[in-house]
Amino acid sequence: MNTTRRSLLKSASAFGILLAAGVISIEQAVAADLRSGFDAKSLTDALKVLGGNAADSKDIMITSPDIAENGAVVPVTVNSTIPNTEEIFIFVEKNPYPLAAIFMIPADTESMVQTRLKMGQSTNVLVVVKAGGKLFSASKETKVTLGGCGG
The missing domain is CATH 4.10.810 (Virus Scaffolding Protein; Chain A)
Structure with missing residues (x-):
């Protein structure tokens, strides 16, 4: 449209x-x-919605399988220890629509979210955290196998 x-x-x-x-x-x-x-159909376009560049951070932990046997349901957990985390954005780099999830984190709550993502192929999961008006990011590669035969 x-x-x-x-x-x-x-x-x-x-x-x-x-x-x-x-x-x-x-x-x-x-x-x-x-x-x-x-x-947005590209990672670059999807990141433009955030309105800025994200700095790499070791305070964001992404937990996902190194090798996912079923790309239709890949479990992902994100934990941010950055103070005043407001939002967590999850992107799947090589998906047709990279932005997979947005979580708004209420004040004074633990900044941990869990979801299941669909991945069409092996790709990076990119997480951007908005905290105190600034953007921080981390990424993790997840390999997706065909038919669960290994990587």
């Missing part, structure tokens, strides 16, 4: 009116903007 300039302006105007009227909150408007990252 091609989005024309006119439909984009209509959507933006509608968001502005709802925001001004107090029908939706600023957080809901920002979340709707972040969701547009799910439509």
Whole structure:
């Protein structure tokens, strides 16, 4: 579906009116903007939604299998020990749509999330953490086998 300039302006105007009227909150408007990252077809485009460059961090731990026998359900756990973690973004580099998940972390809670991702092939899992208005990242390679025969 091609989005024309006119439909984009209509959507933006509608968001502005709802925001001004107090029908939706600023957080809901920002979340709707972040969701547009799910439509990005390249990792570069998906990362643009975050609005900045992420610095490498050893305070982000990604736990996923080194070799996944079934690419349809790859378990991934992300644990951030960065203070004031606000959001965790998970990207699967070689998927047709790289942005796989967004988690919003409430204040004063443990910054650990678990999910299952679909991976079409061996690839890097990239995690970006937003904390204190800054972006941090870490990645881990996961190999996906065909038919569970090994790597």
